[in-house]
Amino acid sequence: MELAKRLNRLPPYLFVEINQKIAELRARGEDIISFAIGDPDLPTPSHIIEHICQAAQDPANHRYPETAGLPELRQAIAEWYERRFGVTLDPDKEVLPLIGSKEGIGHMALCFIEPGDLALVPDPGYPPFFMGTILAGGKPYFMPLKEENDFLPDFKAIPTEVADKAKLMWLNYPNNPTGAIAGLDFFEKAVHFAQQHDLATCHDAPYTEVAFDGYKPPSFMQIPGAKKIGVEFHSLSKTYHMTGWRIGMVVGNADIVDALFRVKSNLDSGIPQAIQYAAVEALRGSQEHIAEHNAIFQRRRDKLVKVLNEIELKARIPKATFYIWAKIPQGYTSMGFTKKLLDEAGIAVTPGTGYGKEGEGYIRLSLTISDDRLEQGMGRLLAWHRRRG
Ligand SMILES: Cc1ncc(COP(=O)(O)O)c(C=O)c1O
Numbered sequence: 001m002e003l004a005k006r007l008n009r010l011p012p013y014l015f016v017e018i019n020q021k022i023a024e025l026r027a028r029g030e031d032i033i034s035f036a037i038g039d040p041d042l043p044t045p046s047h048i049i050e051h052i053c054q055a056a057q058d059p060a061n062h063r064y065p066e067t068a069g070l071p072e073l074r075q076a077i078a079e080w081y082e083r084r085f086g087v088t089l090d091p092d093k094e095v096l097p098l099i100g101s102k103e104g105i106g107h108m109a110l111c112f113i114e115p116g117d118l119a120l121v122p123d124p125g126y127p128p129f130f131m132g133t134i135l136a137g138g139k140p141y142f143m144p145l146k147e148e149n150d151f152l153p154d155f156k157a158i159p160t161e162v163a164d165k166a167k168l169m170w171l172n173y174p175n176n177p178t179g180a181i182a183g184l185d186f187f188e189k190a191v192h193f194a195q196q197h198d199l200a201t202c203h204d205a206p207y208t209e210v211a212f213d214g215y216k217p218p219s220f221m222q223i224p225g226a227k228k229i230g231v232e233f234h235s236l237s238k239t240y241h242m243t244g245w246r247i248g249m250v251v252g253n254a255d256i257v258d259a260l261f262r263v264k265s266n267l268d269s270g271i272p273q274a275i276q277y278a279a280v281e282a283l284r285g286s287q288e289h290i291a292e293h294n295a296i297f298q299r300r301r302d303k304l305v306k307v308l309n310e311i312e313l314k315a316r317i318p319k320a321t322f323y324i325w326a327k328i329p330q331g332y333t334s335m336g337f338t339k340k341l342l343d344e345a346g347i348a349v350t351p352g353t354g355y356g357k358e359g360e361g362y363i364r365l366s367l368t369i370s371d372d373r374l375e376q377g378m379g380r381l382l383a384w385h386r387r388r389g
Pocket of ligand 1: 101103126172176204206235237248
């Protein structure tokens with residue numbers, strides 16, 4: 001048996017080592033408090049669950065769905081974009097539901113990347129951006145996201161020959177893992193840069209509804225011209241706490257949406273229909289829980305950032321996402337510091353290098369942990385810091 005060489009090109013999955021260590025400690029009976037996972041602890045709102053249960057009873061929903069998704073769902077997505085962002089979409093040509101946005105993100109490279117082609121990818125960044133490129137035989141060109149640039153890529157620093165050669169560019173705001181945000185002025189620059197270099201641009205925006213202090217993150221599709229060069233990935237996972245149901249969408253340029261549809265229609269058979277009906281309810285029904293959930297995350301954010309700064313982990317207060325990107329003290333690697341927290345405080349965090357080499361010097365903490373465990377975790381961090389003098 002000989003595995004394809006492309007598997008060897010995938011970088012080692014950094015979280016494996018940490019996950020193994022957590023499993024070992026837990027097997028020994030240690031109580032580990034995890035700030036490592038970006039998965040909302042609060043449940044999917046009950047009116048959405050009711051719709052899943054109802055739709056699951058209907059035999060029509062027991063059969064194969066269509067890759068293109070239910071027309072009703074594509075319509076509901078288009079209406080949501082109009083209401084939320086003032087962006088008009090053709091539900092038949094400019095909207096495609098996905099089995100979670102990660103699935104579409106992973107498959108996107110197959111639409112653009114030939115062996116040896118370049119894709120511009122943020123570093124640090126959500127790993128499927130570059131993994132998809134590598135699996136398609138391409139090469140990621142990493143755009144560093146530096147704190148001094150507010151974690152935005154510097155397009156001027158990308159050599160012209162690289163930008164001309166690249167086929168695809170990935171962007172993601174509000175950003176995982178840094179929690180950074182981007183305004184319409186940045187999106188305008190991105191559209192201009194993409195037009196100049198003929199770059200298909202994918203903006204990944206699953207966190208636009210997880211925002212604080214009254215801030216409302218914009219959509220990349222609000223920029224006139226964005227639809228000519230790009231698409232936006234979005235998701236119901238974080239907005240409606242539906243990570244386990246697996247439903248997301250891509251919207252924007254009709255040719256790009258169609259290309260992804262052509263790849264997907266040969267690989268999958270769409271999203272279970274009961275979940276599509278639940279998504280229609282999520283998008284059209286009450287949105288009240290969003291403010292309620294954000295108030296909870298905001299309260300947790302303020303408490304945790306205060307504690308982190310007290311123990312000399314420098315963290316900015318994010319305006320969106322449920323991630324805190326904290327700078328670790330000098331003299332440690334991200335991985336070394338992560339292991340130290342695990343061994344000495346029983347606290348699991350994500351090493352910044354799990355998101356790329358520019359993540360060195362940082363750790364990521366997620367606010368998707370219950371209030372009780374958060375309090376306990378903060379207590380442990382403070383006690384650990386005191387013990388170290
Ligand atoms: C930046 C980013 N994009 C996409 C996803 C995937 O979301 P989904 O659940 O829709 O696959 C995540 C999940 O953590 C994410 O952080």
